[in-house]
Amino acid sequence: MGTIAxxxxxxxxxxxxxxxxxxxxxxxxxxxxxxxxxxVHFIAGHPxxxxxxxxxxxxxxxxxxxxxxxxxxxxxxxxxxxxxLRALCEGMGxxxxxxxxxxxxxxxxxxxxTPHLIAYTMVGVADDLSRVTDSExxxxxxxxxxxxxxxxxxxxxxxRDVFLTNKDATLEILGRFTExxxxxxxxxxxxxxxxxxxYFTRTRAIRRGIIExxxxxxxxxxxxxxxxSPKGG
Amino acid sequence: MGTIAxxxxxxxxxxxxxxxxxxxxxxxxxxxxxxxxxxVHFIAGHPxxxxxxxxxxxxxxxxxxxxxxxxxxxxxxxxxxxxxLRALCEGMGxxxxxxxxxxxxxxxxxxxxTPHLIAYTMVGVADDLSRVTDSExxxxxxxxxxxxxxxxxxxxxxxRDVFLTNKDATLEILGRFTExxxxxxxxxxxxxxxxxxxYFTRTRAIRRGIIExxxxxxxxxxxxxxxxSPKGG
Numbered sequence: 157m158g159t160i161a162x163x164x165x166x167x168x169x170x171x172x173x174x175x176x177x178x179x180x181x182x183x184x185x186x187x188x189x190x191x192x193x194x195x196v197h198f199i200a201g202h203p204x205x206x207x208x209x210x211x212x213x214x215x216x217x218x219x220x221x222x223x224x225x226x227x228x229x230x231x232x233x234x235x236x237x238x239x240x241l242r243a244l245c246e247g248m249g250x251x252x253x254x255x256x257x258x259x260x261x262x263x264x265x266x267x268x269x270t271p272h273l274i275a276y277t278m279v280g281v282a283d284d285l286s287r288v289t290d291s292e293x294x295x296x297x298x299x300x301x302x303x304x305x306x307x308x309x310x311x312x313x314x315x316r317d318v319f320l321t322n323k324d325a326t327l328e329i330l331g332r333f334t335e336x337x338x339x340x341x342x343x344x345x346x347x348x349x350x351x352x353x354x355y356f357t358r359t360r361a362i363r364r365g366i367i368e369x370x371x372x373x374x375x376x377x378x379x380x381x382x383x384x385s386p387k388g389g
Numbered sequence: 390m391g392t393i394a395x396x397x398x399x400x401x402x403x404x405x406x407x408x409x410x411x412x413x414x415x416x417x418x419x420x421x422x423x424x425x426x427x428x429v430h431f432i433a434g435h436p437x438x439x440x441x442x443x444x445x446x447x448x449x450x451x452x453x454x455x456x457x458x459x460x461x462x463x464x465x466x467x468x469x470x471x472x473x474l475r476a477l478c479e480g481m482g483x484x485x486x487x488x489x490x491x492x493x494x495x496x497x498x499x500x501x502x503t504p505h506l507i508a509y510t511m512v513g514v515a516d517d518l519s520r521v522t523d524s525e526x527x528x529x530x531x532x533x534x535x536x537x538x539x540x541x542x543x544x545x546x547x548x549r550d551v552f553l554t555n556k557d558a559t560l561e562i563l564g565r566f567t568e569x570x571x572x573x574x575x576x577x578x579x580x581x582x583x584x585x586x587x588y589f590t591r592t593r594a595i596r597r598g599i600i601e602x603x604x605x606x607x608x609x610x611x612x613x614x615x616x617x618s619p620k621g622g
Contacts, residue, residue, distance in 0.1 A: 294598040330574050352552055353549045
C-alpha cells in the first residue's frame with residue numbers, strides 16, 4: 157500500500173479522494189498518508205464482501221449489494237470527501253458504516269481474521285494425521301470441515317499480510333479463544349455434559365442474529381425454517 | 390440409544406437388521422448390542438449429510454443423494470444383513486463405505502467433531518468481547534465467521550453427546566490443533582511472514598481435493614439431520 161501511495165502521490169490532483177479496500181485499516185493509514193500531498197483526502201475503506209477467490213476476475217455485478225462497507229476516516233477528515241466516497245459505495249449497493257480504524261481492526265479480528273487462522277490450522281491438522289488418509293479427510297468431510305477448507309482456500313499472501321498488520325488484535329482474540337477452548341476441552345475430559353450443553357445453547361443466539369441481520373445470503377438458502385425441538389427429535 | 394435398544398429388543402423378529410444414524414459409532418455399538426436378542430443383526434451406520442437443522446421435518450427428498458453413508462459392521466457381522474442395509478442406503482442415493490467403528494470415530498473427530506467444537510468456541514468468544522457490540526459482530530461477520538456461526542447453530546444436545554461419546558479421539562485432535570495454532574500464533578508474534586505464507590499455501594491443496602471429490606455441491610449439507618434417531622443425530 158505504501159509503495160503504491162508513493163508512486164501515485166505526486167500525480168494526484170489537489171482535492172482528489174483516495175481510498176483502499178484492505179482488510180486491516182490502521183496499518184494502511186500509517187503506510188499511505190505520509191506519501192499523499194496536502195489537499196488530497198485519504199479515506200480508508202473495507203468492503204466486507206467477496207469469496208475465497210481473489211483478483212478482478214473474481215468480481216461480479218452484485219458483489220457489494222446489501223453488504224457492509226466500512227469507512228475509517230481519520231480525525232479531521234474532510235466531510236465532503238467522506239460523503240462522496242459513501243455515495244460511491246452506496247451506488248454499488250453497499251451499506252456504509254464509519255468507525256475508528258483501531259476499532260475496525262479489533263472487530264475484524266473477531267469476525268474474520270481469527271476465524272480464518274483457526275480454519276487454516278484445522279485443515280493443516282487434518283493433513284498431518286497419518287492414520288487418516290487424505291481421501292478419507294476429503295470424502296468424509298461433513299459440513300463443519302468443508303466450511304473450514306473453503307476459508308482456508310483464500311489467498312495466502314493476503315492473509316499473511318492481514319496477520320502481520322493486525323498482530324495485536326489477532327493475538328488478543330487468539331488468547332481469549334484458547335482460554336475458552338481449554339475450558340471446553342476440560343469439560344470433555346471430565347465428562348461435564350451440562351457445561352457443554354449450556355455453551356452450545358448460548359452460541360445459537362448469535363447465529364439467529366446473523367440470519368436476521370441478512371448477512372447470510374451468499375450461502376445457499378435452506379428455503380424454509382425447520383421446526384426443530386430442542387432435542388432435535 | 391441403549392434405552393431404545395432395550396425397549397425394542399424383545400419385539401424384534403429373529404433375522405431382523407437394526408441400524409442407527411448417530412455421529413459416533415463405537416459408543417453406539419457398546420450401548421445397543423447387549424440389548425438385542427440372538428439372531429438380530431445390528432449394523433451401525435452414519436450418513437454424512439444434513440443441515441444445521443434437526444428432526445424429521447428438516448429432511449428433504451435429496452438429502453442423501455451423492456453423500457457418503459458409513460457403515461461400521463462389527464467383526465463377524467452377517468454379510469447378507471450388511472448387503473441389505475447397503476442396498477437401502479444406495480437406494481436413497483448415498484455412496485456407502487465400510488470401516489471399523491474406532492477408525493470411523495477418529496476420522497470424524499478430524500473432519501467434523503473438532504471443527505464443530507472450534508466453531509462453537511469462536512462464536513462464544515465473539516459474544517463475550519464487551520468492546521465489540523453484538524450488532525457489530527453480527528453485521529460485520531465476513532464469510533469466515535458466518536460459516537462458524539452456521540456450524541455453531543447445530544443441535545446442542547446432539548453435540549454434547551458427540552463429545553461425551555467420542556472423547557478420546559476429540560481430545561487427541563484438539564491437542565494437535567492447539568499445538569499447530571500456537572506455532573502460527575508465535576509466527577504472528579515474531580512477524581514470521583514466510584512461516585505463515587507457507588502454511589496457508591499448503592492448506593489450499595486439501596480444499597482442491599474436496600472440490601474434486603464432489604463434496605461441495607450447492608446442496609445444503611451441514612451437521613446432520615436425524616431421520617430416525619431418538620436423540621436427533
